[in-house]
Amino acid sequence: MADVPDPADSVAAVFREEYGRAVSVVLRTTRDLGLAEEAVQEAFAAAAERWPAEGLPEQPGAWIITTARRRAVDRFRRDAARGEKEAQAALVRTEAEPEPDVFGDDRLKLLFACCHPALSMPARVALALRVLGGLTTAQIASAFLVPEATMGQRISRAKAKIRDAAIPYRVPSATELPERLSGVLAVVYLIYNEGYSAGLGAPAERSGLCAEALRLARTASRLLPEEPEAAGLLALLVLSESRRPARSGAGGSLIPLGSQDRALWVPELIAEGLAIVRRCLQLGRLGPYQLQAAIQAVHSVASSADQTDWGRIVRLYDLLLAAAPSPIVRLNRAVAVAEVEGPGAALVLIDALGLRGYHVYHAVRADLLRRLGRVDEAADEYSEAARLAPSVGERTLLEARRRALGSP
Amino acid sequence: MTQYLVSMYQPDGIVPPPEVLGPIMEKIGAFNEDLQAAGAWVFGNGLLDPSSATVLKLDGGEVLVTDGPYLEGKEHLGGFDILDCPDLDAALVWGRRLAEITGLPIEVRPFAPARG
Structure with a gap:
């Protein structure tokens, strides 16, 4: 036995x-x-x-x-x-009524109800984890660092609103589907990012959010095989997960993509992610998640950081900007531009974005200044980025980079 | 079926000129006809200006009558419809159309279920 x-x-x-x-x-x-x-x-x-x-x-x-x-x-x-x-x-x-088919699957209807735009974003996230993921209120509360009573109230209010306002359990009609689906995918993406940004040393509930998001993304993409954005989000999450073992260094510091030991990447997840990217791009309806997944796929196939096809990444960011313009996307595009046209060109691009106060902006600016040999300015930017960084892992990385400048 | 209160909030003191208001009222007329044809309409109308309101308030065992409105703000309840719809999505379809016609914020809120 x-x-x-x-x-x-x-x-x-x-x-x-x-x-x-x-x-x-x-x-x-x-x-x-x-x-x-x-x-x-x-x-x-x-x-x-x-x-x-x-x-x-x-x-x-x-x-x-x-x-x-x-x-x-x-x-x-x-x-x-x-x-x-x-x-x-x-x-x-x-x-x-006839007895329901025990092999049936109504999760999609439930997912659309839990992610209804009439519910607040925090309520949607909590409900999806509660009723679809089966997490307890206590687990969700500690994942989002709020008191259990607060989370309990949030969940019971959301359930009451579904009942009282008669939010339907239904997959939206074809005309509503694109907008409603993007609302569902946003919830899944947010859950993943919460887990991702928690990093090492965070409570298990917090890092476990990544696995929950992956599970929800798999459900959505399996139940909506004709929706390439659902597959795109799944591919994006799978490719991100493939790098998990390479992401954390000693003392929980974050290792950025360019410095990761690619031998630690998980080949099965890369293969799965690449296959999904190829399949969803074939459907010929590009969208933001597919493009982000395609960008990650370019990194995944590069044997080293130097071998990365940055020109292709810039072109994918151009498509992404056309589909979903945002200053954050412009910032990421500038990072790729720095590899193609040099740090000076990228610096001009990012200074026009108005992203002061966003830690990633200061970190990117610091890197560009360092590469331009403007060491003192780079040191100030690293300090500012470290001060604003939300996680210990990022802070540790930024402080190490500032020390490596060798300037006071 | 669930009954919903669909409320329209409009800014205080601003009355659009007739050439703007006329087409809006026409569209609202057509909207009301569609509501009734669909069997979704229970009751509704526009309200007169809030300065026409009167407020009653119990104060030390006595009901005081004063000039209204009760709530002062930058916006007021301009009118409402009570709809009978199968679910929130159906009510939101009507509410969305009203928002598009009037350009005003529309609130959709369920009534408590009937008692007994």
Whole structure:
């Protein structure tokens, strides 16, 4: 029996994989998010009692959904017997309806409801992690560094708004889809960035956000195979993850792309990311996530920083600027321009951007000044960038660069 | 079905000239006809200027009557519709059209479910 996994681990593993799907399917029965979640949690509690003794059922996800649905109907029955009108109506409805297909998948509908523009961005992020990722309120609270009570309130208000304002569980129509999808992808991207910027030494909940974002991106892109931006975001996240082992140096300092040991990059993730980029570009509908993924792909195929095709990266940034103009994109483009036309040309470009106070602007400016031999000015910019940097890893890197200038 | 209050907020003291207001009112007329044809309209109208409002307030067991409006600000509730829609997205389609016609901020807010 040595090879048999610990049943408690199996329940946890099924939970990670199946929670969101189970909630989305049981929601067809309950029509209320809170009730669906309670039923699914009860089903997992039952699984935790039974599976260790009886072993895993053949289809654990289907078992959870069937059990959860039965619990939800039992509850309607109990409440209806006590004279609750809503439960009586729900009972009549559920008995008339066919049982939901336990292998179905309504996560996409749930994702669009959780990311509805009528909800605030922090509420969308929290809801997506709660009801689709199955994270507890305490985990989400510590991931976003807010008190648990605050996060609990944020989540319950958002659920109440979905119910009271009748936000529909529906994949938007073709005309609404592009705008609504970009709202969904923005939530996933934000979750990833929160985890990414946390860096080493951060609580596990915070860095775990990257894995949650990846899971959501995989779900969205699998369920919307005709939407290249969903695939583009997935490719972007996969390529970023491929560099994780090369990103942190001693003492949790951040190692920038150009100085990373490329032998540490994860080849399986690079191959996956490149394949997705190729596939989504073939659909012929470019968008911001696909272009960002394509830029990362150019880095991924370069055998060293010197071998990078910077001209191609500048051209991709030009396309990105046409699709989604922003000063941050212009700043990143200037970094590529510095490699093609030299740091002087890039300095002129970034000084026109009005990004003072944004730590990356000061870090880029410091690098350009250093390369131009303007050491004193570079030192001041590194100090300013380090002062503004939000994470310890970035601060450590910037301070090290300032010291390496060898100026007072 | 859910009932929604669709409120229109307009800036105080600014009345557009007739050549601007005329086409807007015409479009609002067509909007109201479409609402009724779709069976989504429950009730609604524009309100007169806030200076026409009267306020009642309980003060030490006595109800005081004073000149309104109750809330003073830079904007006021200019009018509202009560809609009956299958979900928020349907209500937002109507609200969006009103925002496009009037250029004013529109608030869509659900009523509490009917009791009993």
